[in-house]
Amino acid sequence: MSKQINLLKRIIMTDGADKLNVDLSGIEKIITKKLPAELGKNAPPNFPELYFDFKQEYERFKEFILFEKLIGKNVVALGGGFSSGKSSFLNSILGQEILPSDIDPSTSVPAYLINSDETEVCGINAFESRISMSPEEVGLIAHGFGKDDEDGMEVTLGHLLYSLFIASPNQPFKHLALLDTPGYSKPDSERYSAKTDEKIARTQLNSANFILWFVPAEDGTIKNSDINFLKSLNSEIPKLIIINKADKILPDELDEVIDKIRSTVQMKGVRVTDVLAYSSDEPDDYDRDKILEHIRKWDNAVTESRFAYNFKVLFTKCKEYYDSEIEEKQRLHNRLSHILADFPSDNSDAEDYLQSMDRESVRNIAELKELKENLHSIQNDFFTEIKHIADAVSIEMPEPSEIDLISDKITDPKTVIESYCSENGLSDVKHKNLQRSFTELLTEILRDVKTTFYDVASSKETEETAALIINIMEGI
Ligand SMILES: Nc1nc2c(ncn2[C@@H]2O[C@H](COP(=O)(O)OP(=O)(O)OP(=O)(O)O)[C@@H](O)[C@H]2O)c(=O)[nH]1
Numbered sequence: 001m002s003k004q005i006n007l008l009k010r011i012i013m014t015d016g017a018d019k020l021n022v023d024l025s026g027i028e029k030i031i032t033k034k035l036p037a038e039l040g041k042n043a044p045p046n047f048p049e050l051y052f053d054f055k056q057e058y059e060r061f062k063e064f065i066l067f068e069k070l071i072g073k074n075v076v077a078l079g080g081g082f083s084s085g086k087s088s089f090l091n092s093i094l095g096q097e098i099l100p101s102d103i104d105p106s107t108s109v110p111a112y113l114i115n116s117d118e119t120e121v122c123g124i125n126a127f128e129s130r131i132s133m134s135p136e137e138v139g140l141i142a143h144g145f146g147k148d149d150e151d152g153m154e155v156t157l158g159h160l161l162y163s164l165f166i167a168s169p170n171q172p173f174k175h176l177a178l179l180d181t182p183g184y185s186k187p188d189s190e191r192y193s194a195k196t197d198e199k200i201a202r203t204q205l206n207s208a209n210f211i212l213w214f215v216p217a218e219d220g221t222i223k224n225s226d227i228n229f230l231k232s233l234n235s236e237i238p239k240l241i242i243i244n245k246a247d248k249i250l251p252d253e254l255d256e257v258i259d260k261i262r263s264t265v266q267m268k269g270v271r272v273t274d275v276l277a278y279s280s281d282e283p284d285d286y287d288r289d290k291i292l293e294h295i296r297k298w299d300n301a302v303t304e305s306r307f308a309y310n311f312k313v314l315f316t317k318c319k320e321y322y323d324s325e326i327e328e329k330q331r332l333h334n335r336l337s338h339i340l341a342d343f344p345s346d347n348s349d350a351e352d353y354l355q356s357m358d359r360e361s362v363r364n365i366a367e368l369k370e371l372k373e374n375l376h377s378i379q380n381d382f383f384t385e386i387k388h389i390a391d392a393v394s395i396e397m398p399e400p401s402e403i404d405l406i407s408d409k410i411t412d413p414k415t416v417i418e419s420y421c422s423e424n425g426l427s428d429v430k431h432k433n434l435q436r437s438f439t440e441l442l443t444e445i446l447r448d449v450k451t452t453f454y455d456v457a458s459s460k461e462t463e464e465t466a467a468l469i470i471n472i473m474e475g476i
Pocket residue numbers: 081082083084085086087088089100101102103104105106107108181182183184244245246247248278279280281282
């Protein structure tokens with residue numbers, strides 16, 4: 001306990017000496033004041049969720065500033081249900097029991113692991129100060145100060161920390177940050193704070209460049225909640241499913257589970273790189289080498305930071321909403337103008353009423369257009385400010401003028417080919433099979449060429465690629 005108290009003192013009594021050296025007040029004013037005040041007017045119905053994700057993305061961005069060794073690294077995030085063995089997997093890959101693992105939910109703070117010549121551990125507290133820690137102290141974070149008899153709640157040091165950074169020579173991937181996250185589901189959600197909830201896990205995984213998703217082998221299948229969660233993640237981020245704790249079932253059963261999960265994810269439309277088996281208890285017996293091969297490939301992949309794309313989602317969704325509202329009001333205005341043009345002259349009350357409706361729709365259109373312009377100017381202010389900060393700390397970020405060029409709708413080739421086929425009457429079974437294999441091939445090739453291809457390729461280019469493939473298919 002005295003060790004915990006000592007760490008607690010350092011977490012809460014920090015003098016702030018190791019604070020951020022960049023001024024974030026301008027950007028935070030935009031995020032917390034200007035954005036909700038302006039965009040909150042006539043906002044899309046899902047604005048609260050979009051705004052939540054946006055703020056979370058900003059928290060991820062801040063982590064890169066707080067721990068500058070993350071800059072330039074590809075992030076591989078580990079996700080999955082609680083106790084699916086994420087932390088044990090990392091310990092086993094590192095050959096070092098650095099992360100706490102337990103039958104109870106044990107990871108309460110997201111932890112980034114990077115390669116470094118020297119071992120260094122630090123945590124970020126609620127005041128955004130850095131607290132240096134010893135590797136042994138990482139284990140203390142998950143443990144509490146004893147459960148309260150009344151509600152069974154336990155306060156842990158994890159409640160006081162935002163994130164952890166562990167640099168170690170045992171982390172073998174020089175260009176990767178491995179991100180251990182708290183399980184997205186908890187056994188008894190009443191007892192766990194919102195801090196560890198599904199939404200946070202989602203933004204953590206969506207900010208990553210690659211995802212390892214853990215499914216315990218003894219579950220025998222992939223849960224619907226996992227499928228729904230995976231589907232809610234950006235489909236462009238490569239995802240490798242790991243059937244973990246493979247030692248807990250018989251080899252024959254394992255083969256069946258792998259086949260079942262492969263077909264389930266395919267049937268449910270979740271695009272995954274592969275489904276492989278692992279055991280931290282018996283690492284040599286399963287697909288360790290294949291998993292490491294994927295991770296090594298990711299270590300050498302050239303990726304683009306996801307920040308700009310993820311920040312843009314909020315602006316894009318608001319713009320799409322304004323556009324659809326403008327379109328609807330425009331249609332109403334056209335219809336009313338049409339009716340009023342031939343309106344019988346003997347019914348002036350009705351005509352007055354329709355005219356006032358028409359004036360209202362014209363006013364609405366003007367207001368929405370003004371909101372759209374404001375939106376663009378806030379987008380510009382936001383990206384100008386964030387670029388300024390990003391430049392100061394060498395985080396890659398496009399110029400504000402380039403933001404509009406980031407593809408709004410990320411088009412996956414399968415969808416493009418499928419819609420092309422149905423529009424062109426090519427949807428018979430034979431073509432469907434061909435279509436699937438070509439799409440898989442295309443997806444695979446493009447993923448190897450450049451993971452972020454779809455972030456930068458305009459949908460026209462993707463469509464042209466798809467059309468070319470269909471031409472080849474028709475020639476077979
Ligand atoms: N038999 C077996 N048990 C394992 C394996 N991997 C993890 N475990 C056990 O499963 C439990 C949970 O492991 P963790 O590594 O803490 O799981 P986690 O996904 O990090 O859990 P949270 O951080 O709470 O979400 C622990 O008791 C581990 O000892 C494995 O490969 N085989």
